[in-house]
Amino acid sequence: RFPVIIDCDPGVDDTAALLLASRMDELDIRGITTVAGNVGVDKTTANAIKVRHAMGEDIPIFMGADRPMFRDPVTAEKFHGEDGFGDVIYPKEISDNEIGEEKAWDAIYRIAKECNGELIVIAVGPMTNLGIALSKYKDLPQLIKRIVIMGGAAIGGNITPSAEFNIYVDPEAADMLFCCGVPVYMCGLDVTLKAYMTPEEIEEIGALGSFQAKLFRDVLQGGLKKYLGWGYKGVALHDPVAVLYAVDDSIFETHHVGIRVETKGLLTLGKTVTDLLSDKQMEHNAYIVTNVNREAFLEKVKSLMSKF
Ligand code: BDR
Ligand code: CA
Numbered sequence: 001r002f003p004v005i006i007d008c009d010p011g012v013d014d015t016a017a018l019l020l021a022s023r024m025d026e027l028d029i030r031g032i033t034t035v036a037g038n039v040g041v042d043k044t045t046a047n048a049i050k051v052r053h054a055m056g057e058d059i060p061i062f063m064g065a066d067r068p069m070f071r072d073p074v075t076a077e078k079f080h081g082e083d084g085f086g087d088v089i090y091p092k093e094i095s096d097n098e099i100g101e102e103k104a105w106d107a108i109y110r111i112a113k114e115c116n117g118e119l120i121v122i123a124v125g126p127m128t129n130l131g132i133a134l135s136k137y138k139d140l141p142q143l144i145k146r147i148v149i150m151g152g153a154a155i156g157g158n159i160t161p162s163a164e165f166n167i168y169v170d171p172e173a174a175d176m177l178f179c180c181g182v183p184v185y186m187c188g189l190d191v192t193l194k195a196y197m198t199p200e201e202i203e204e205i206g207a208l209g210s211f212q213a214k215l216f217r218d219v220l221q222g223g224l225k226k227y228l229g230w231g232y233k234g235v236a237l238h239d240p241v242a243v244l245y246a247v248d249d250s251i252f253e254t255h256h257v258g259i260r261v262e263t264k265g266l267l268t269l270g271k272t273v274t275d276l277l278s279d280k281q282m283e284h285n286a287y288i289v290t291n292v293n294r295e296a297f298l299e300k301v302k303s304l305m306s307k308f
Pocket of ligand 2: 125
């Protein structure tokens with residue numbers, strides 16, 4: 001099994017990603033680290049505790065940064081609800097609401113050491129915790145096998161015309177990832193907008209009947225309405241793409257490319273600049289995921305959710 005840390009800001013699609021991750025036999029989830037992003041870190045941590053309960057597993061949660069490394073916070077309540085949980089009331093009483101005492105970046109380093117170079121970090125929120133970890137622990141890159149992120153895009157953005165939310169919120173931290181020497185696999189909007197679920201497909205998950213399947217459906221409902229309003233066929237499962245990709249890339253299209261993050265641009269702050277389509281090449285430090293077999297992706301989502 002792959003030892004992984006899931007660094008996240010739940011978040012409605014983060015919630016979907018965690019639920020799916022917990023049913024993947026290939027994953028050994030060593031920790032969930034939380035960060036400020038969609039909402040403040042107190043709320044993303046409270047949401048992670050709810051999702052851990054739904055996952056039915058005893059996974060340690062470590063709280064991370066309450067703000068980006070060098071900038072003011074940017075949040076996304078409009079999409080994720082005031083509570084970051086789609087304003088869905090969690091249906092059960094939670095008795096275990098403990099979290100680890102370590103900060104997220106210290107836990108990432110300790111767990112990476114324990115995993116002897118095998119750790120995969122899946123980061124589906126702003127990359128602040130990893131940025132801090134890389135600044136604090138200079139030998140961390142040698143201890144991580146790969147980093148799979150949801151963030152960025154070769155195409156345009158969603159929070160600005162140029163930038164995707166997770167990268168825009170903390171562009172300096174994101175650029176540290178791309179420069180640290182660990183292979184970074186970027187599941188950005190190029191692929192995640194293609195990994196969407198229509199209203200009928202979301203209902204099919206809810207109809208599986210478990211409370212986790214209904215939770216998956218309910219947290220995605222608010223976002224679904226927004227995507228339909230924007231003219232899409234369904235809601236993009238951004239963060240689940242990174243989790244599924246980390247285990248099996250066979251249903252995705254990937255290219256070895258150069259990627260850096262714009263940290264100064266006036267119109268392009270937070271843009272992930274790539275040489276995917278350019279004849280002027282950059283150092284090939286990363287992988288960009290550009291496509292998915294949506295039918296196969298949905299099959300996997302459904303079969304994982306039916307394990308609850
Ligand atoms: C990303 O931003 C967040 O709002 C989502 O959870 C996802 O990680 C999509 O741009
Ligand atoms: Ca997220």
